[in-house]
Amino acid sequence: MSDPNAPQDPARGPQQPPAYGAPQQPPVPPQQPVPPQQPPAYGAPGAPQYGAPAAPQYGQPYAPAPAQKSPILSILSLIGGIIGIVGSFFYFGGLFAIAAVVLGFIGRNKEPQAKGFWLTGIILGFVAIAIEIIWIIVLVAIIASVGSSINTY
Template identity: 80%
Template structure:
């Protein structure tokens, strides 16, 4: 006979409980072509992904200002050493070059050239001053002989 506690359908025959199905592993559905996808939320501090129709641009990098100033100071120091004011620019080039080396390692060409030109300008300034002193001493001693 049939169990009186079993649920019955309207026709009067007892219903069988559904058999448990084994759980299938969940796999993400492949993306539909042409369907817009929801972008993942960016993490804190991460660059934003471009929205549809916007070109991707890399985040702006800081310009190596100390290294560029070191290079410019070295060039002006070399030229100015012949006119007796290059020593100041040369010293500034060396200082800015060493600051650029510690803070802007990616701009090695700029700060290295600024340091080298700064030291060359300092050496040139010293040579020009020695020559000037020698010439003035020679002129002064020749004027005292007359």
């Protein structure tokens, strides 16, 4: 009589359990034939369509982040402030300084990510306006001094 709990193979008969310490092999499940699959017919709902986007697969990278707009107003404000500082010593920097301040404040509202550019443009613009005003006051004082000295003779 055989043990009812022992694994049996109909082709080999009852199997003996392996000896203690012997390597054990997992039982092999019986394999069933796989029916061949045919590709879906052209135009069928499951068939890939020409020009259709491929189905997403696992492991595909994410779509790239959208490109950010360049902070053109803030950069123009910075450039205007620099030209305003240099030009204020030659009496034409006032226009660039005013443009730098205006573009800086517009850039502050529209391009908050470019804080360094628009803030520097605003500061340089105000400094250039102050230098321009000081130069105008000095020029008027010099002209008044020269004019008063001419009338005394």
